[in-house]
Amino acid sequence: MDEGAIVFFDExxxxxxxxxxxxxxxxxxxxxxxxxxxxxxxxxxxxxHPDLPDSVVVLAGAQIAxxxxxxxxxxxxxxxxxxxxxxxxxxPRRWRDRAYDAIARRRYRWFGRYEQCxxxxxxxxxxxxx
Numbered sequence: 001m002d003e004g005a006i007v008f009f010d011e012x013x014x015x016x017x018x019x020x021x022x023x024x025x026x027x028x029x030x031x032x033x034x035x036x037x038x039x040x041x042x043x044x045x046x047x048x049h050p051d052l053p054d055s056v057v058v059l060a061g062a063q064i065a066x067x068x069x070x071x072x073x074x075x076x077x078x079x080x081x082x083x084x085x086x087x088x089x090x091x092p093r094r095w096r097d098r099a100y101d102a103i104a105r106r107r108y109r110w111f112g113r114y115e116q117c118x119x120x121x122x123x124x125x126x127x128x129x130x
Contacts, residue, residue, distance in 0.1 A: 004033065005073065005077050006041070006045070006060075007033070007057075007070075008034075008042050008057040010037055011036040011117035014111040014114060015110070016056065017114065021120075021124060023078070024127055026078060026082075027078060032077060032127065033127050034124070035130075037052075046064075049064060055104040055107065060073060060077065068093060071085075
């Protein structure tokens with residue numbers, strides 16, 4: 001994933017938008033790009049995978065990561081201190097994905113929902129794909 005990654009996210013999810021803003025602010029090597037799961041970019045790049053989750057999907061090269069693997073792949077792409085999260089891989093993926101799914105199911109209730117995607121900052125705007 002050293003070449004970078006595209007992070008597809010739910011533009012209506014407050015938590016997802018906060019995560020995107022956070023990732024953008026700490027992406028020191030400018031490796032990440034972002035696109036809504038309902039964007040033209042998602043339609044073009046993910047159309048062969050109609051069964052993907054509706055929260056976060058990471059595309060790095062030809063590799064698609066979902067659920068807990070998506071989060072861990074982002075930490076790997078960021079490098080540095082974020083690589084310490086690799087220790088989480090000691091937890092069986094089934095358990096990690098259950099925890100991820102539990103949060104994803106409740107994300108609107110716990111964090112809220114935007115009716116329309118909020119306007120991104122100028123810094124983030126340069127990293128968002130159409």
